[in-house]
Amino acid sequence: MSGDERTGARLVSVDFEIFGYVQGVCFRMFTEKQALRLGVVGWVKNTPSDTVVGQVQGPADTVEQMKVWLRTExxxxxxxxxxxxxxxRPIEQLxxxxxxxxx
Incomplete structure (x- = not known):
């Protein structure tokens, strides 16, 4: 068991896609700010089908907080x-x- 697992800081990576009215409303900028605030890493971009996609990596509990924010805010x-x-998926390192x- 690694030190991260013992302290509950298991690292994970997850891809996301957000649907709705999410382009032209600074969604990417706010996503970047929220990710930096939480301390997760990754990326975000608009798609031709008017959704926003990206990837988030970090400690499992923090990634979960980012998922809630992406889903609700x-x-x-x-x-x-x-x-x-x-x-x-679990990852060994960012x-x-x-x-x-x-x-």
Missing amino acids: GSPTCRITRATFTNE ELSGFKTRY
């Missing part, structure tokens, strides 16, 4: 209708650094 003027989280908006 987002940017102040967005309207989230659905959030999907896929490919959740595979990304920082949190960035991709284009």
